[in-house]
Amino acid sequence: MKLPASIRPHWDTLAPRERRSVQAALTLVVVALLWWVAIAPALHTLGAADAQHRSLDAQLQTMRSLQAEAQALQAQPKLSFDDALKAVELAVKSELGGSGQINVTGERVTVSLKNTPADALAHWLAQVRINARALPTEARLVRGPAPTSGVPSATWDGSLVLTLPSNR
Incomplete structure (x- = not known):
């Protein structure tokens, strides 16, 4: 792991156990950020997809029935x-x-x-x-x-x- 020059002297003074603790904490922060930014929103979208799909199917059926009704009205002969x-x-x-x-x-x-x-x-x-x-x-x-x-x-x-x- 390559560290910036300003942190390197402090890092060298840490004991190996402390270095592992800092590395574990940084790893935990990176994993948490990855979860909140990338994985959790995707899982939420995936979970809501079925309900949204059903809702859109119902809207599509409504639109198709309205289309059929409009076409039937248009097909009627002119009325005096x-x-x-x-x-x-x-x-x-x-x-x-x-x-x-x-x-x-x-x-x-x-x-x-x-x-x-x-x-x-x-x-x-x-x-x-x-x-x-x-x-x-x-x-x-x-x-x-x-x-x-x-x-x-x-x-x-x-x-x-x-x-x-x-x-x-």
Whole structure:
């Protein structure tokens, strides 16, 4: 082992036992630094790799299902304004019942809601988006009155403005 000139005189005064102790301590420090800098981070990464791989696989599956849904929507034939309006009217009657009223102005449809259950509203929105290709452009919703017996816990009052396909 080659030592710097400034340390060499002090090193020569040490007994062989003390030299071995200093060498052992330096070896321990080097091994500890190697562990903290190189080995421990690599082992941590390796240990977390399986969980990260599962998470990324789940994200990939979600992205593939969204891609398939988008491709299915793109493959659907164009819809005329009249057909889209009929689909919205049918959805309002079947999903919202008496809690929804329609008002048509140009290419925009305003649906007024009164005490509409939240789950029915969510299902209706999905249905008009897919079947009528209607795009919600405005929403003015207020949570309905406190629930009473026989009424779902969340209801909505207000209006939604939808834009329908414009190829009349």
